[in-house]
Amino acid sequence: MKNAKDGMNRIQTILKILLVGICLSGNEAKSQQGLKIYISADMEGVVGAVTGDQLGPEGFEYSRFRTFMTAEVNSAIKAAKNAGASEILVSDSHGNGENLLIENLPSDIQLVRSWPRPLGMMQGIDETFDAAIFIGYHSSTTNTSGVRAHSFSSANLTAVILNGIPMPEAGVNAAIAGHFGVPVVMISGDDAIVKEAQDILGALEGAIVKEAYGFHSAKTIMPEKSYQLIEEKVSAALSRLETFEPYRLKLPVTVEISFKNYMPAEILSYLDEIERVDAHTIRFIGKDLPTVSKFLQFISHYSPGISP
Numbered sequence: 001m002k003n004a005k006d007g008m009n010r011i012q013t014i015l016k017i018l019l020v021g022i023c024l025s026g027n028e029a030k031s032q033q034g035l036k037i038y039i040s041a042d043m044e045g046v047v048g049a050v051t052g053d054q055l056g057p058e059g060f061e062y063s064r065f066r067t068f069m070t071a072e073v074n075s076a077i078k079a080a081k082n083a084g085a086s087e088i089l090v091s092d093s094h095g096n097g098e099n100l101l102i103e104n105l106p107s108d109i110q111l112v113r114s115w116p117r118p119l120g121m122m123q124g125i126d127e128t129f130d131a132a133i134f135i136g137y138h139s140s141t142t143n144t145s146g147v148r149a150h151s152f153s154s155a156n157l158t159a160v161i162l163n164g165i166p167m168p169e170a171g172v173n174a175a176i177a178g179h180f181g182v183p184v185v186m187i188s189g190d191d192a193i194v195k196e197a198q199d200i201l202g203a204l205e206g207a208i209v210k211e212a213y214g215f216h217s218a219k220t221i222m223p224e225k226s227y228q229l230i231e232e233k234v235s236a237a238l239s240r241l242e243t244f245e246p247y248r249l250k251l252p253v254t255v256e257i258s259f260k261n262y263m264p265a266e267i268l269s270y271l272d273e274i275e276r277v278d279a280h281t282i283r284f285i286g287k288d289l290p291t292v293s294k295f296l297q298f299i300s301h302y303s304p305g306i307s308p
C-alpha cells in the first residue's frame, strides 16, 4: 500500500511540475494576471428559487436563500481568483439590494448595495474591468418561459425594448458593460435566461441551475451542485476571455417601454423628450447607455412622495 501510494505521489508531483511549466510558458496565463472582474448578482435565478417565498424579507425561506445566493457569488469569485483576478466588485442587484451576506464574502472584494443608483444593476462598472459575470439572473418580461420572468419591475413593466430588441435585464446590463468596453462572459440562472442571453449576446458561458416549468415552478439541481457548476463555467469563460466582444448597441439608443398601467405612459408623455407610442407604451431616445440606464432608474424610482 505504502509503496503504491509513494508511486502515486511521485506521479502527481511530476504532473504538477509539468502543469506549472505549461502554465508559465503560455501567454494566456501571463495575460490573466491582475484581472478585474465585475459580478452583478440577482436572486430569481439562484438555485432552487421559484416564488416570493425565497425572494424577499417576508418570505419564509428568504434568509436561507440569502446564503445560497451568497455561496453562488462566492463560487464565481473563487473561480475568478483562480483565473488571476486581483480585483472584484460585486453588485447586490435584487430587491432591496441588501441580500448578500456581507460577512460571508471574502475580505478583499468590494460590494455595491441598495438603490437608487444611476447604473442600476451595473453600478460601479467602468472601462478598467476585464469581464462581467451575471449570477442568479432571470428571463425577460417578454419571454413566455422562465421562473419569475420580468424586466426590472414585474409590477409595472411589460416590455423593455432597446433598438427594437426586447431585452432581459441581462441584455440591458450587457449593453451598459459594452459602453465601457467590457464583455459579459458568463451567466447563471434557469434554462430560459441562459438561452435568451445567448441568443442576444452570443456564446457566453451559461450555468443552468434549474429548468423552468413556468413562472413559479422549476426542476432544480441542489445548491452544492450549482456552486460547482458556476465555478466551472466562470473558469471556462475566463480561460477564453480573448474570444469575447463587448456588446455594443448602435447609438443613439431607441428605448421603448410598455407599462402595465395607462397613467405612467400618459404622464411621461408630457415631457418633450418622450413620445407616446400607444396607450401603454412610450419611446425615448438615449444618447448612450448611461443615459438609457438613468432613464430606466428614473422611471423605476421616481414618485413625488419619495423621501428623504
Ligand SMILES: [Zn+2]
Residues within 6 Å of the ligand: 042, 043, 044, 093, 094, 095
Ligand atoms: Zn431580482
